[in-house]
Amino acid sequence: MANHTRPSRGFGTLAVHAGQKPDPVTGAIMTPVYQTSTFVQEAPAEHRGYEYARASNPTRTALEENLAALEGAAHGICFASGMAALDAMLKRLRPGDHVLGMADIYAGTIRLFREVFEPYGLAFGFVDMTDLQAVEAAVRPETKLVWIETPTNPLLRVVDIAAVSEIAHASGVDVAVDNTFASPFLQQPLALGADMSLHSTTKYLGGHSDVIGGAVLTNDDAWAENLRFQVKASGAAPAPLDCFLVLRSTKTLHLRMERHCRNAHAIAAFLREHPKVGRVYYPGLPDDPGYGTAREQMLDFGGMLSFSLANDRKEDAVRMMAGLRIVSLAESLGGVESLIEHPATMTHAFLSREERQAFGITDSLMRLSVGVEEEADLIADLDAALSAV
């Protein structure tokens, strides 16, 4: 990576400027979309740092430096998707190695663990990471990676990153945090002791539901070198236009996150008072089990929440979602528009009903990605839809 001196500036300043400088040829203030597959060399092996765009591309470099700055990381490595980033991490492990994950995590992560890497000989264990003694007991001699996600999907449980990292490091195990739900604005896993922070840039970093991408941020030189090598060797590279779109979006990350959080607080408060609503899962509610830890390790509580209906009937959840006029029914999250989904039939449908029940994903549970629309309009939309229940 370019030797970029990174002044310790505030988050908003880094979000707008880090990794970018005006184009030296034209003065263009925006980093160009370097839509090119190759780079002309002066003489054999004499080039300006770029040879072939699978390995690296200047638009990608700008995004990597920008994201690294947002989490105070020495290295940022971008991928074609969040899953491609996780896939590369797991490929650094070897048959027989064990990964300790959390029970309640992104469904695609569980699918990749079980259906792709288990057949190659990696072993996966799942524990409730809010229980530190359980974490300690589950670390084995073969454990090579502890995989934290916080807040979790879809139940917004909160894991103490510093405490779990301490336990893992005591056994020489590396720690990775899926920081997608929080975003770098709200949570800084590396500063809390983790070795790697992973993002699906598809979500809050992209922020506009128009791009798929992933990134790993780390201060660990060996991990960074391996992951960068893998992008080049296996080709999980993001396209230049996609890098441009994420780079443009990180400029407003702090502004968007403030509004996502404010709206989510208001909606969580509204839902918990509603007679037709059962449980509300939002770490910003003072009696939520994750509230204390979230307050310690997050700047605010995020824009994601889940809730169930008091009667826990799936048909009523379906009817309610059909009655929404502003909130759209869709998977994904983190965009400016509010989205709702039904984990039992959508994101978590591949789990058996018993597994879902064991995680706490009940039949009426709905997950809401709160957008940046007007708070009053969102509450009115939810209120009207709930009247159909």
Ligand SMILES: *Cc1c(COP(=O)(O)O)cnc(C)c1O
């Ligand atoms: C979406 C998501 C992923 C996967 O990212 P893609 O960009 O969709 O591949 C991983 N973890 C979490 C928490 C996510 O929300």
